[in-house]
Amino acid sequence: MTQVPTGSPLPPTGAGRHTPTPPAVCLGESMAVLTPASRGPLERADTFHRTAGGAESNVARGLVALAVPAAWISAVGDDGFGRHLIGELAEAGVDTSAVLVDPTRPTGLYVKEIGAGDGHPHDLGAGRSRMHYYRGGSAASALGPALLERPRAAALLGGARLVHLTGITAALSDSCLALLHEILRRRGPGQAVSFDLNWREALWRRRDPGVLRPLLDAADLVLLGADEATAVLGTAEPAELRALLPGPRAIVVKNDARDATVLERTAGGEVVTTERALSVDVIEPIGAGDAFAAGYLAGELRGYDARRRLRLGHIAAAATLVVPGDHGAPPPPGVVDALLDCPGDAWERTRVRPDGISSPVLGRLRP
Secondary structure: OEEOOOOOOOOOOOOOOOOOOOOEEEEOOOEEEEEEOOOOOHHHOOOEEEEEEOHHHHHHHHHHHOOOOEEEEOEEEOOHHHHHHHHHHHHOOOEOOOOEEEOOOOOOEEEEEEOOOOOOOOOOOOOOEEEEEEOOOOOHHHOOHHHHHOHHHHHHHHHOOEEEEEHHHHHHOHHHHHHHHHHHHHOOOOOEEEEEOOOOHHHHOOOOHHHHHHHHHHOOEEEEEHHHHHHHHOOOOHHHHHHHOOOOOEEEEEEOOOEEEEEEEEOOEEEEEEEEOOEEOOOOOOOHHHHHHHHHHHHHHOOOOHHHHHHHHHHHHHHHHOOOOOOOOOOOHHHHHHHHHOOHHHHHOOEEEOOEEEEOOOEEEOO
């Protein structure tokens, strides 16, 4: 593999400015994404739009959108899709200086299918979507502990306040699993590792998902959806999850579109905080979980209390739910601050639509 220089143009706001050691580093596979120009079964799709996707790079991009500098570490193939991935993430302001280019293995690919709700026998249904992965033998699946000896990757990982990982990487290969264990083992003083379960059942058909619980328990901060917690750990009840995962300082449980709860170990004991999700007119759900993670982690890095961390996660998720792609631009900082600090009744009466946000503390805001 060869190392690629960053050369990242900055977005107009300067968010995600390249620094020697961004406070957040996200590590994991990203793929080229093909999205059909029209909704419905793939057999009816004639043209596709190309973009970039992947849980960890989505989080890095979401952090940058919230003015938190972030790096993404991965590997891509020496092909057009790989060059596109690096270019798109760099253009968004993400530090890509430690991304490796594999001369023999390809860049991973997934194709998105979006339901039309028109009654076709193979249609997913309105508001539903599915991802079809073509990532076997990809460049990122060959990553392993040797990555940690490469100077730029070592510098980024060693200097970060937060390193973000997901369970997807654990499913890609034995070497990727070993890499996660090494990152967790080598974390420095004062450095936190966040771990999003990101359950992808199809990736585990030939691998043992039992490896996930020790990884989750070794992290400092765990994020998981209630449905995936039930699938992997057998429960979504916060108290039962804490019994299964005594190690993390904080466990965040996302309960679909209803709410999110964080169980946090403090000097005064365990504190449980729940915050309702915003009301959203959903266009497409893919990417919302990564956006929530980015918002929550941005709040973590800024020292926000639990309620504001959860709210920032909900705000970021809502911004992605109202766009057709994986990335929705968060509201302007002034709007975000108003929503973070608004009374509970105003938060519950806030609604996010594709054409803007309505809230008692904002009036009617259009993008």
